[in-house]
Amino acid sequence: MANTPHLALADVTTSGDGTNTTKYRFAADEGNSVESVLLPSLEAASVSTQVGCRMGCRFCGVGESPRVLRNLHAHEIVAQVLAMQTSANTGIESSPPSIRNLFYFGMGEPLANFDNVLGSMEQFHRMGIERFAVASCGLVPMFPQLAKIPLAIRLFVSLHAPNNRLRSELMPINRQYPIEALLEGILEYRRSSFLGQPVYVNYVMLRGINDSPDAMMELGRLLEDYRTDVIVLLKLFNRIDTLPLRGTSRRQIRRCVRVLESCGVCCHYTESYGRDINAGGGQLTPGSPFTAGEEGKRGQ
Numbered sequence: 001m002a003n004t005p006h007l008a009l010a011d012v013t014t015s016g017d018g019t020n021t022t023k024y025r026f027a028a029d030e031g032n033s034v035e036s037v038l039l040p041s042l043e044a045a046s047v048s049t050q051v052g053c054r055m056g057c058r059f060c061g062v063g064e065s066p067r068v069l070r071n072l073h074a075h076e077i078v079a080q081v082l083a084m085q086t087s088a089n090t091g092i093e094s095s096p097p098s099i100r101n102l103f104y105f106g107m108g109e110p111l112a113n114f115d116n117v118l119g120s121m122e123q124f125h126r127m128g129i130e131r132f133a134v135a136s137c138g139l140v141p142m143f144p145q146l147a148k149i150p151l152a153i154r155l156f157v158s159l160h161a162p163n164n165r166l167r168s169e170l171m172p173i174n175r176q177y178p179i180e181a182l183l184e185g186i187l188e189y190r191r192s193s194f195l196g197q198p199v200y201v202n203y204v205m206l207r208g209i210n211d212s213p214d215a216m217m218e219l220g221r222l223l224e225d226y227r228t229d230v231i232v233l234l235k236l237f238n239r240i241d242t243l244p245l246r247g248t249s250r251r252q253i254r255r256c257v258r259v260l261e262s263c264g265v266c267c268h269y270t271e272s273y274g275r276d277i278n279a280g281g282g283q284l285t286p287g288s289p290f291t292a293g294e295e296g297k298r299g300q
Contacts, residue, residue, distance in 0.1 A: 005029050007076050009083045013277045021274030023284075024083060032069055035284040036080040036106050039273055044101035047080045048072065049117055050108025052286045055137045056172045057158070059204055060282040061240045062107050069286070072108070074119030081124070104134045105156075107284050111142035121151060135202070140177040140185035147193040155189060156200040156233075157182065161210050162218035170210075183226055190229045198228070198266070204235045204282070205248035205256070216256045220263025227264050234260075236271035238280035 007026035010033065015021040022038040028051050037046040051069040053062040085096040102124050104110040110117045111134070121132055134146060135156040146153065159182070161167035167174040177185075186199045203219070205211045223230060234256055237247030248256075253269050260267040272280030 005070075005073060005076060007034060007072075007079050007083075009087065012087060013279075015274040015277045015279060017273065017276055019273045021277070021279055022084075023274060023277050023279040024080065024087070026080065026083070028069075030069060032286050034072065034076075034080070034107060034286065035279075036084075037274060037279045037284075038084045038097055038099075039103075040097055041273065042101060043098045044103055045081050045084055045099050046103040046105040047077050047120075048106030048108055048284065049077060049104060049110045049113045053108045054112075055109050057137060057160075057282075058170050059160070059206060059237065059240075059243065059245055061242070061278075061285045062282075068108070068112075071113040071116055074116045074123065077116060077120035078123045078127075081127075099129060101131045101133070102129050104132070105281065107286060109137055109139060110134050111136045111139040111146065114142055114145060118149065121149065121153075125151060137171060137173050138177050138182045138185075139173070140181050143185045143189040144192065147189050150194050152195055153193070154195070154197060154200060155186075155193070156202055157186060159201045159203050159232075160206075162215050162222050166210060170206075179222070183222075187226065187229055198231050201230045201232045202235055202281075203232055204237050205253050206237055207246040207248050209245070211248040211252060211256060213256070213259055216259040217263070220260050220265055223265050224263070227266070230266070232260060232265055232267040233270050234267060235281065236269075238272055238275050238278075238283045240278075240283060 007028055010027040011025040013023045020040045024036050026034045028034055032051050034048045034051055036048050039046060050071050054068045081099060104117060131152050133154040133156060137158045160170050164174060164178045167179060190199055234253050257267050257269050274280055
């Protein structure tokens with residue numbers, strides 16, 4: 001009988017940005033690693049669903065080498081949160097952290113591992129976690145399946161471009177499910193989901209690529225018929241040393257928010273916690289885990 005795959009806690013690192021955001025690295029059986037993040041200020045945990053990711057998004061540390069080594073099992077997804085609750089190395093306090101919100105924002109495409117994500121949600125719900133958020137690069141055929149789940153789930157969808165040409169350059173998934181299909185999928189999800197709330201549209205701001213006033217006007221026109229169905233989140237790019245991309249300045253992002261608002265689009269500017277420890281969106285990586293001699297150094 002094959003051994004049951006499991007994750008072993010290898011390292012804990014706490015941010016110095018004042019939020020006590022803490023990154024957990026787990027060694028997987030096959031010699032790679034998985035990372036997840038505790039966000040105490042949001043009473044939330046952000047978990048990974050795959051070892052690696054095959055989506056290949058240009059602005060993501062995991063997507064730099066687009067491959068899935070394997071899906072995580074439901075018990076492995078849950079184990080990430082159990083480690084947060086039981087580890088003495090959180091750097092916050094000795095009592096277990098309060099986790100009321102569960103984000104599937106870590107490594108991997110959650111909707112490409114749907115059955116295990118659903119299984120983990122059911123376990124988390126039995127643990128008393130009632131609010132969930134799922135981030136997808138736009139695996140449109142799975143939206144109806146997610147909408148059927150009778151739990152409080154917010155859907156976050158990656159857009160990152162105002163047209164198909166640029167989105168295909170940034171996100172290979174667009175060649176299979178272009179923007180038109182994505183927006184129709186969002187509309188159907190909003191109509192049929194348990195909460196019926198607007199869908200959050202992630203748009204990471206990349207300097208000189210997708211952040212011009214003209215790009216914002218084009219985005220405003222694109223979303224004209226979906227203004228009650230989406231909330232746009234203009235996101236500060238989290239720098240990844242191995243990528244040649246640079247982020248838009250905060251000042252320019254705020255200007256872009258105003259442009260979209262002038263088009264009648266609900267829009268907010270957001271940035272990640274834990275950027276200094278590479279715990280922000282797009283910064284998690286499936287690199288090799290720490291060796292036994294290194295284990296726990298950062299958490300001590």
